[in-house]
Amino acid sequence: MIVRIMGEGQVRLADSHLDELNTLDDALLVELEKDDEAGFRRTLGALLEAVRRLGEPLPDDALEPSDLVLPAPDATISEVREMLREDGLIPG
Template sequence: MIVRIMGEGQVRLDDSHLAELNRLDDELLAEIQNGDGPGFRRTLAALLTRVRDLGTPLPDDALEPSELILPSPEATLEEVRELLSGDGLIPGGA
């Protein structure tokens, strides 16, 4: 799957990593719902780091359709709340 991190670019990520990423996404969703700013910041950074570590960056000039779009590391709790679907940023969680 192709994942876009807003403001950074795209990575190709194997679907086998979705379970791990969904656990982080579930934590992030709970922190957003509870208004836990420090927890949100920590978990968002962990989620984006795992995507970067597990994924293979696409060339800057590549423009593939993204199956998943994640917020930038600087996104606020409120901005991410607006991006959420019913089950978090990553479909299939919570």
């Protein structure tokens, strides 16, 4: 799967890591519902760090279609809400 972090680039990520990412995505949804800015920042940072840690960066000149687009690290709560699907940022 190809994941784009807005403002950073793309990484190739094995589907086997989706469970770990979905756990963080679920926590992020709870924090968004509660308008918990501190929790939102912490969990968004953890989610993006997990993608960076588990994924393999694609070269800057690679133009692969992204299967998943995640917000930039400095995205606001309202910006992330606009990106949400029924099941969060990450399907599943």
